[in-house]
Each structure stands twice: as C-alpha cells, then as structure tokens.
Amino acid sequence: MTTPLLSIRDLRVRIGDREVLQGINLDVPAGQVHAIMGPNGSGKSSLSHVLAGKPGYTVTGGTVLFKGQDLLALPAEERAREGMFLGFQYPVEIPGVNNAYLLRAALNAARRHRSEPEVDAFDFLALVKSRMQLMRMDEAFLSRGVNEGFSGGEKKRNEILQMLVLEPSLAVLDETDSGLDIDALKVVAAGIQTLRAPDRAIVLVTHYQRLLDHVAPDQVHVLARGRIIKSGGPELALELERRGYDWLLDDAA
Amino acid sequence: MNFAQRLQHDHAAALSLLSDAAVPSAARHAALTRLTELGLPGLRDDDFRYANLRPLSRASFAPAAEPAELASQLASLLPARLDGYTRCVLVNGRLATAYSDSAAALAAAGVGATLNDSFEASLPDIGPAERFDLLNQAFATDCLRISSAGAVRLEILCISLAGATDAASYPRLQVQLQPGADMTLIERHLGGNASGITVSTCNVQLGRDAQLQHYRLQDLSLDATWLDTLRATLDANAHYRLSLLALGGGAARSSVRVRLAGQGARLMLNGASLADGKRVLDTVIRVEHEGRDTRSDQLLRAVANEQSGISMTSRVEVSAVAGGADSRQSLKGLITAKGAEINLRPQLEILTDEVTASHGATTGALDENMLFYLLSRGLEADTARKLLEWAFIADVMSRIELPALRRQVEMATVTRMGNAAALESLL
Numbered sequence: 001m002t003t004p005l006l007s008i009r010d011l012r013v014r015i016g017d018r019e020v021l022q023g024i025n026l027d028v029p030a031g032q033v034h035a036i037m038g039p040n041g042s043g044k045s046s047l048s049h050v051l052a053g054k055p056g057y058t059v060t061g062g063t064v065l066f067k068g069q070d071l072l073a074l075p076a077e078e079r080a081r082e083g084m085f086l087g088f089q090y091p092v093e094i095p096g097v098n099n100a101y102l103l104r105a106a107l108n109a110a111r112r113h114r115s116e117p118e119v120d121a122f123d124f125l126a127l128v129k130s131r132m133q134l135m136r137m138d139e140a141f142l143s144r145g146v147n148e149g150f151s152g153g154e155k156k157r158n159e160i161l162q163m164l165v166l167e168p169s170l171a172v173l174d175e176t177d178s179g180l181d182i183d184a185l186k187v188v189a190a191g192i193q194t195l196r197a198p199d200r201a202i203v204l205v206t207h208y209q210r211l212l213d214h215v216a217p218d219q220v221h222v223l224a225r226g227r228i229i230k231s232g233g234p235e236l237a238l239e240l241e242r243r244g245y246d247w248l249l250d251d252a253a
Numbered sequence: 254m255n256f257a258q259r260l261q262h263d264h265a266a267a268l269s270l271l272s273d274a275a276v277p278s279a280a281r282h283a284a285l286t287r288l289t290e291l292g293l294p295g296l297r298d299d300d301f302r303y304a305n306l307r308p309l310s311r312a313s314f315a316p317a318a319e320p321a322e323l324a325s326q327l328a329s330l331l332p333a334r335l336d337g338y339t340r341c342v343l344v345n346g347r348l349a350t351a352y353s354d355s356a357a358a359l360a361a362a363g364v365g366a367t368l369n370d371s372f373e374a375s376l377p378d379i380g381p382a383e384r385f386d387l388l389n390q391a392f393a394t395d396c397l398r399i400s401s402a403g404a405v406r407l408e409i410l411c412i413s414l415a416g417a418t419d420a421a422s423y424p425r426l427q428v429q430l431q432p433g434a435d436m437t438l439i440e441r442h443l444g445g446n447a448s449g450i451t452v453s454t455c456n457v458q459l460g461r462d463a464q465l466q467h468y469r470l471q472d473l474s475l476d477a478t479w480l481d482t483l484r485a486t487l488d489a490n491a492h493y494r495l496s497l498l499a500l501g502g503g504a505a506r507s508s509v510r511v512r513l514a515g516q517g518a519r520l521m522l523n524g525a526s527l528a529d530g531k532r533v534l535d536t537v538i539r540v541e542h543e544g545r546d547t548r549s550d551q552l553l554r555a556v557a558n559e560q561s562g563i564s565m566t567s568r569v570e571v572s573a574v575a576g577g578a579d580s581r582q583s584l585k586g587l588i589t590a591k592g593a594e595i596n597l598r599p600q601l602e603i604l605t606d607e608v609t610a611s612h613g614a615t616t617g618a619l620d621e622n623m624l625f626y627l628l629s630r631g632l633e634a635d636t637a638r639k640l641l642e643w644a645f646i647a648d649v650m651s652r653i654e655l656p657a658l659r660r661q662v663e664m665a666t667v668t669r670m671g672n673a674a675a676l677e678s679l680l
Contacts, residue, residue, distance in 0.1 A: 052629050055621065080631035092626045096644025106630035113631070145644075146626075162630065 003068050005030045005170055005201045006051075011062035013050050020046040022226035023062070028170070028219075031198040035212055035237060036205045038223035039245045044205045045089060047223065048174040052086035053079050066170065080106070081113035085168035087159040089175040094146040099158070102146050103128060103165055110166060131164040134194065136187050152179040160191040171195060172203045177211035189214030209241035222248055256309075257289045263314040264391060270316050275396040275425065284390035291384045300382035303564030303596050305504035305533035308478040312450050316394045317345040317420035326414050327352060330443050335657050338408040338439065339364075345414060345422035346451075347395045362407045366400035368429045375458050375486045377510040382537050385508065386482035389454040393425040399438075402431035413444035413451045413473060421450040428455065430463035432488070437466040439658060444501070448476040455483045459491035461515060466494045468658060472501040472665050475530060479505040489515030489544065496653060497524035498662060499534045500669045509538045513547035513575075520549040525649040527642075527669060528561035528593075538567045546577035554646045555586040555616075557593035564596040569610070576607035586616035587645045589638065639670055 004027040013021035020043045028034050038044050050057050051064065053076030064071040071079060094102075108118040119127070132139060135157045147155050156176050163171050173192070177185055192202060192215050204211060212220075212234065220236040221228045222245070230236065230248055240248075254262060264271075264285060271281060293309060294301035327344070331352065334340065339362040342352040350356070359365060379386050399407065411424040430436055442453060451473065459465055473479055479502040487493055499505055511520050526534045540549045555563040563586065571578045586595035599612040619641050627637035643666075650666070653659040667676040 054625050054629075075634070076625065076628040077631050077634060077637075080629055086629050088626070088629075092620075092622045094623050094626065094641070094644060096647030097627075097640055102627070102630060102632075105632055105636070109631035109633070166630075 003065075004028055005067060006203075007065040009063045011050070011064060012060045013046060014058045014060055015046070015056060019060075020057075020226055021050065024223075024226075024228060026221065026228060028201045028203060030169070030201055032218040033196065033202045033204065033215060034219045034221065035217040036203060036221050036223050037207065037237065037240055039249075042224045043226045044223050045174055048086055048089075048172050048205055051172055052076060052084065077109070081110045083110070083169035085163050085166060085171045087163060087171060087173035087176045089178065091147050091155040091159055093148050093150070095148045097146045099144055099146050100128065100142040103162060106162070107165055128161075128165060131161055134164065135161045135191055137161060153181065153184040156180055156188060157184065157191075160188050164191055164194060167195070169199065170201050170203070172205065174205045175207065176204070177206055177208065185211065186214060209237050212237050224249055256293045260285060260289060260314060260391070267315045267392065270394050271392065272394070275393045276390050281391050284387040287379075288384060288387040288391065291381055291387075294381075294384075298381070300537060301506070301535075303533070303562065304506040304535040305562075306506075308450065308504055312478070313420060314388065314392055314450075315420050316392050317422050317449065326445055327412065330412055330445055331410065332441070332661050335408060335439070335655070338406045340408045340410070341397065342410045342412065343395070343397065343424050344412045345420075346393065346411070346424045348397065362405050363399045363401035364397060364407070366398055366429075368398055368400055368427060372427065372429055372456075372458055375514070376456055376484045377486060377512045377541065379484075380510070382539065383482050383484065383508045383510055385452055385480040385506070386454050386484070388480065389423050389425055389452045389482065392421065392452070393423040393454070396425040396427060398427045398429075400429040400431065401434045401436055403434060405434070405436045407436065408439040409441070411440070411442045411451070411453060413442070413449065413477060415445065415448065421452060424451070424453045426455040428457045428465070430459045430465055430491075432460035432462055434460065434463045436464070437655070439468045440470070442469075442471045442473055442479065442481075444473040444477050448474065450478040450480065453479070453481045457483070457485035457493070459485070459487045459493055459518075461488040462490045463488070464492045464494075466654070468496045468498075468653065468655075470498045470500070470662060470665070471505060471507070472669070473505070474501060475532065476503045477501065478503065479507070481505070481507040483507070483509045485510070486512045486514050487518035487520065490517040491515060492519045492521075494521045495523070496649070497522070497536065498649070498666075499524075499526040499536065500665060502532060502534065504533050506535045507537070509536070510541070511539070511549075512541045512543060513549065514543050516544040516546055518544055518547045522549070522551045522553075523649045523652045524551070524553045524565070525646040526555045526563045526565065527646065527666060528556070528563050529558040529669070529671075530561060531559070532561045534561070534563045536565045538565075540567075540569045540580070542569070542571040542575040542578040542580065545575060547575060548579040549581070551582045551584075552648060552652075553582075553584045553597070554649050555595050555597065556589065556642050556645055557586065557595045558589045558642075560590070560592035562594040562596075564598070566598040566600065568600040568602070569612075571603045571605055571608050571610070573604040576605050578605070578608045578610075580608070580610045580612075582612035584612075584614040585645070587642060588616060588618055589642060636676070639676055642670060643667070643676060
C-alpha cells in the first residue's frame with residue numbers, strides 16, 4: 001500500500017487545560033473522500049484547525065504526516081503552499097482586502113513554492129471567471145472586500161471558489177454545508193466533486209448526511225469526545241442519520 | 254538663550270528676509286509678542302500632550318536661504334504631473350518659479366490674487382493649540398495668496414530641502430473661494446533628507462455655496478519636524494472635503510480648526526496617519542458648529558508600527574445657536590508592535606438640545622482571525638500583516654476621488670509601509 005496523503009497518529013491537543021483531541025488516528029489516502037461526523041463539541045473543528053495550523057491549540061502528543069512530511073512542524077502559510085486547504089466554517093470578513101487580490105496572491109504563493117511561474121493578471125482572470133461560473137457567483141464578487149457583506153451562503157461558495165482556484169492536494173472542509181439552502185448545497189457539492197482526483201483527497205467535516213448525498217464519501221468516521229469511535233463505509237452515515245449518535249456514545253462509554 | 258530670546262534673536266537676524274508683502278511687519282511683531290506670551294507648550298499642556306516638541310528646544314527659527322543647487326535634489330522629489338492641474342512649487346517656503354507653471358497659468362488659477370478684506374477677520378481664532386501659526390506669521394518669507402470665483406484645479410508642492418544648515422522653512426498659503434467657486438487643491442509637504450523645521454500655515458475661507466476638495470499629504474523625511482496649522486471658515490452651504498494624510502516626519506504636529514459659520518455648511522474630513530520607526534505624529538482637530546443645520550463627518554485612522562506614536566484629538570463644539578447640527582466622528586487605531594502607541598481622543602461639547610451627534614474611538618491590535626485566514630491561503634506572514642494594515646486605512650484611501658492622485662498616494666503609502674513589491678499589485 002502506498003503512503004496515505006494524510007496520516008494522523010495518536011494526536012492529542014489541548015486548548016488551555018481542556019484536552020479537545022484525545023488520541024486521533026486517521027489515514028486518508030489520495031483519491032478518496034472521507035467524512036468526519038460527530039455531535040457538537042466532539043472536536044471536529046479543533047481537528048480542522050490543528051491541521052491548518054491555527055494558533056491557540058497546543059499539541060501534546062502524536063504525529064501528523066502530510067505527503068510524508070511532518071505537517072505540525074510547518075507554519076500555517078507553508079502548509080497552504082504545500083497543498084493543504086481549510087474551508088472555514090465561519091469565513092472571516094476582511095474589508096479593504098480585495099477578493100481577487102487575495103486569490104491571486106494565494107495562487108502565486110503556491111506556484112512560487114512549486115517553482116512554477118506566476119500567473120499574469122489576464123490568465124488569472126480567465127481562470128477565476130470559469131470557476132465562478134461553476135459556483136454560480138456573480139463576477140462583481142471579485143472586486144469586493146474578502147467576504148465583505150457576503151451572506152452565509154455566499155461566504156461558503158467563496159471558500160469553494162478559492163479551493164477550485166488553488167487546487168489543493170488536501171482539502172479539509174469544516175461544515176461547509178451548514179447554513180446552505182438546497183440550491184446552494186447542490187452548487188457547493190458540485191464544486192467539491194470537481195476537485196475529486198486520484199492525486200487529491202478531501203475531508204468533509206459535517207453534521208449531516210445531506211452533503212454526502214451529493215458527494216459520496218469513501219470512508220465515514222465518527223468523532224466523539226476527542227476520539228474517532230467508529231469508522232465505516234458510506235452506509236455508516238446513513239445509519240447515523242437514522243439512529244443519531246447516542247447508540248455509539250453508549251457503546252464507547 | 255530661552256525660547257523668547259531665541260525668537261527675538263532669530264527674528265532680528267532675519268529681518269532682511271521678511272518682507273511686508275508676505276506678512277506686514279506690524280502683524281509679524283504682534284504674532285511674535287503673542288507667541289512669546291504663550292511660550293513653548295509644556296509637558297502638562299493638554300493641547301500638546303502627545304506632540305514631540307523636543308526639536309524646538311535647540312532649533313534655529315531663522316528661515317532657510319534658497320539652496321543654490323536645487324535641480325538635483327528637486328528632481329527626485331517632484332511627483333508626476335496630474336492632468337489638468339496647475340502646478341505651483343514652493344521650495345523652503347518660497348515660490349520657485351522655475352519649477353512652477355507660468356505666471357499666466359498661475360494667475361489663471363487665482364494664484365497671486367488680492368484677498369478681500371473679510372479674509373483675516375473671518376478665520377477661526379488662533380488659540381493656544383494653534384500657536385505655531387504665530388511662528389509662521391513672524392517668520393514667513395513668502396505668502397501664496399489664492400482667490401477664485403470659478404472652477405480651479407491646483408497642485409501646491411511645498412518642498413523642504415536641506416541647505417548648509419538646518420534652517421526652518423515657512424510655507425504660507427491663503428485660499429479664498431468666492432461664493433459658488435469650486436476648487437480641488439492638492440497640497441503636499443515633501444522633503445528629501447532635510448532635517449530642519451517646517452512651519453506651515455494654510456488659511457481657508459469658503460464663501461457661500463463654495464466647494465473645496467482639499468488633499469493634504471505630509472511625507473517629509475524621518476528626521477524632519479513639521480508644525481502645521483490649518484484654519485478654515487465656511488459660509489452658508491459651503492462644502493469642505495478635507496483629506497489629511499500623514500506618512501512622514503520624525504515629529505509632526507498638525508492643528509486643524511474649522512468654523513462652520515454659515516447655515517448648512519458642511520465638513521467631511523478623512524484622515525490617516527501611518528508611522529514607523531520612532532516617529533511621533535500628532536493631529537489636533539477642532540470643529541466649531543456655529544451655523545444652523547451644519548454638518549461634520551470625520552473618519553480618522555491611525556496605524557502605529559515599531560516604536561512610533563500617533564495621536565488624534567478631534568474636538569467638536571456645537572454652539573447654542575447651531576440647532577440642527579449633525580456631527581459624526583469615527584476614530585480607529587491599529588497598533589502592530591509592543592513599543593508603538595496610539596492615543597485617540599474624540600471630544601464633544603454641545604450647547605444646544607437640537608443636535609445629532611455620534612462618536613466612537615477604538616484602538617486594537619491586528620485581528621488574529623483575519624491574519625490566520627490570510628496565512629491559511631499561503632500568504633507570507635509579513636505580507637499578510639502589511640495587507641491588514643493597508644486594509645485598515647483603505648476607507649480613507651478610497652475617498653481620494655482623483656484616481657491619478659490616489660495611485661500616487663497609495664504608492665507613497667506602500668513605500669512607507671515597506672514590502673512595496675508584495676503590495677504593489679493591490680493598486
């Protein structure tokens with residue numbers, strides 16, 4: 001078996017005195033989509049944040065290998081340039097920083113990292129516009145501040161747009177489906193599907209089955225109380241939808 | 254010698270340079286007397302609590318002579334021409350005809366006009382906070398008088414150049430807009446490696462229904478001292494749009510005082526101060542609502558890096574007869590380093606019930622969530638920080654309505670911020 005794209009071993013993380021991740025083990029091979037589900041407060045967002053390098057979390061044990069290298073040793077910006085993408089649950093508004101500027105700066109940062117030439121303004125615009133069409137976003141969004149005045153759904157679409165332009169090798173999407181109506185969910189799901197490829201992996205952090213109706217996962221994991229308490233195939237998500245989490249929590253306790 | 258003695262001494266020594274045409278000698282002496290009475294502001298003087306006046310303790314007040322070798326220094330300081338703007342260049346406070354447009358062009362823009370008698374009398378008083386205007390009156394070597402009744406676009410470049418000694422320069426502008434006149438005035442204070450004192454004065458009178466769009470940019474060198482006073486009076490329904498951008502100077506103090514004298518007069522003031530190193534930038538604004546239904550909007554932003562200090566005081570006074578007044582003040586500061594300091598002071602004094610007023614002042618560090626968002630997209634940490642600093646003053650920049658000027662100002666700003674290469678594609 002080839003090395004997984006992402007390999008997490010016994011990851012333990014604290015926020016202050018609280019241990020929010022209590023020994024996570026997870027392998028995500030290239031070409032696969034994994035879903036991480038679980039009740040509120042189970043550590044799903046903490047796991048996403050730690051993978052992306054958000055400050056405020058203390059790793060007390062374990063390892064995370066991304067493409068075979070120690071992910072936790074890299075600052076957040078280098079993780080991104082290595083091909084790690086976090087789709088935020090709550091994308092932040094940054095008035096005064098232009099959406100298109102950020103996208104182009106992000107794309108060129110990654111390209112420089114790979115020793116590829118930077119994209120010029122013309123090619124960049126063509127690329128972004130084609131991706132915006134896919135996400136059914138108005139081109140006017142380009143000239144606005146990052147997420148400034150966007151509705152919840154528009155912010156999530158913008159996250160997926162960024163992902164489609166950056167084409168990361170690993171996308172961790174933190175509750176990208178929350179707050180979306182049915183039509184927006186379909187658009188976002190179609191965007192995610194576009195990124196599926198043999199050399200990439202996607203981790204969907206979600207509460208609900210409904211996104212998984214559109215983006216079929218290869219593996220489903222249940223995260224509860226800082227641990228992965230069950231893993232299975234797509235059928236596990238359906239069972240969770242039917243039965244909730246309590247039966248698993250009782251088993252695990 | 255103490256302050257008063259130095260004033261007298263330097264003034265007596267400079268007499269041959271101080272023409273009656275610039276400021277009548279009686280007025281010069283009156284200013285000198287009043288300034289001597291007021292003295293240098295002390296440490297407990299609230300109007301100057303945050304200003305750095307140390308350079309004054311040893312400075313010579315004698316006006317700079319015209320530097321002999323202008324051309325080589327000037328060339329690198331003059332910004333590109335703006336289409337449709339008449340250019341007027343002052344070097345060390347004196348009109349430099351060789352670098353300005355022709356006398357006919359200047360006259361067409363109203364430069365060199367005689368002002369109405371009402372001019373001086375209409376201006377706001379010179380209070381203790383505006384006392385350095387007295388220094389300008391006493392020592393000004395020239396006075397640029399501008400009067401216009403029509404539509405004028407004028408650019409005034411006040412250049413401070415290093416001479417043999419660190420002498421002072423005294424640019425002095427008087428701007429009178431006749432009723433209904435419409436002017437865009439760009440006023441820039443620039444300097445190369447000049448370390449002397451620049452004491453600038455700009456007096457403005459807007460007649461009834463007149464409109465003035467006034468951009469003031471200060472981008473002097475790190476060791477320069479700038480003591481600036483702007484006084485303005487607005488008649489009925491006059492509209493004054495004022496941008497104050499302070500990027501340079503080691504010790505800069507700008508005192509702004511605006512009288513909204515006529516009914517319906519309106520001031521829109523946008524200001525940004527950006528400092529690095531050990532610069533100390535101090536702005537004190539006083540707006541006096543005197544007419545009915547007057548309005549003032551102020552948007553002030555400060556970004557303090559390294560060990561710099563920025564202060565912005567904005568005092569709004571609404572008199573008992575200024576019913577229907579509307580005043581808004583928004584002051585925000587961003588501190589990016591432990592040694593940096595920002596002091597924002599919005600002040601409001603209202604003597605009538607019939608008024609709408611709002612004010613807010615907040616100072617904070619860079620938003621960690623915004624920073625992480627940018628980093629998570631692969632931006633360099635330094636670029637991400639600079640980008641957020643830029644975003645902080647973007648509101649003020651975006652209100653520069655003239656695209657060519659906005660671009661010049663933006664370039665000057667990113668150059669001051671460092672990392673210009675990474676930010677240039679912003680523009």
